[in-house]
Amino acid sequence: MKKLFVLLLTVACFYMHAQGPASKRDQEFVKCAAHAGMMEVRLGELAQTNALSPEVKKLGQMMIDDHTKANNELTALAQKKGIAVPTTLTDKEQKGYDKLAKMQGKDFDKAYTKCMVKDHKKVICKFKKEAKKGDDAELKTWASNTIPSLEHHKHMSEETCKAIKK
Numbered sequence: 001m002k003k004l005f006v007l008l009l010t011v012a013c014f015y016m017h018a019q020g021p022a023s024k025r026d027q028e029f030v031k032c033a034a035h036a037g038m039m040e041v042r043l044g045e046l047a048q049t050n051a052l053s054p055e056v057k058k059l060g061q062m063m064i065d066d067h068t069k070a071n072n073e074l075t076a077l078a079q080k081k082g083i084a085v086p087t088t089l090t091d092k093e094q095k096g097y098d099k100l101a102k103m104q105g106k107d108f109d110k111a112y113t114k115c116m117v118k119d120h121k122k123v124i125c126k127f128k129k130e131a132k133k134g135d136d137a138e139l140k141t142w143a144s145n146t147i148p149s150l151e152h153h154k155h156m157s158e159e160t161c162k163a164i165k166k
Contacts, residue, residue, distance in 0.1 A: 032123075033126070034078070035089065036119065037071040040153075041068055043060070044063035045060070046060070046097070046100060050100070056109045056160060070149070077138060077139065114161060
C-alpha cells in the first residue's frame, strides 16, 4: 500500500511539473475574470441599497448570486493551477464603484444598468478569447461554460435598462 501511495504521489508530482506554471495569457485571464466578478458582486450589493426600481434590485441580486458562484469556481481552479487571484478592486474599478455609490434612485438605476451592459460586453469578449486561445484546457472549458451566463446577464441588463426608461 505504501508503494502504491508513493507511486501515485510521484505520478501526481510529475504531472504537475510537466504541466508547468500557468501561461501569462491564462494568468491575465484569471486576473481579469476575478476583477470583473468581484466588481459585479460589489455593484450588485450597491444596487440593493441605492436602486429605486425593483427590476434593478433584482438584476443586482442576480449579479451577486451568479458572480459569487463563478468567483468561487474560478478561485478554486486558479488555486489548483497555482495562479494568484486578486482580492481587491483596481484603482480604476474603485473609482467607478465610488462614482456609482454616490448615486441614488433613478440616477443610480440608469447608470448601473448601462454599466452592466458595457461591462458584460467587454468581459464576454475576454471569455470568448480565453475559450478559443487559452493555454490551459480547464480554464478554457470554464470560460466557455461561463459565457452563456454572461450573455444572459448582458441581455437582462439591456432589458432592465429599457424597462426603467419607460
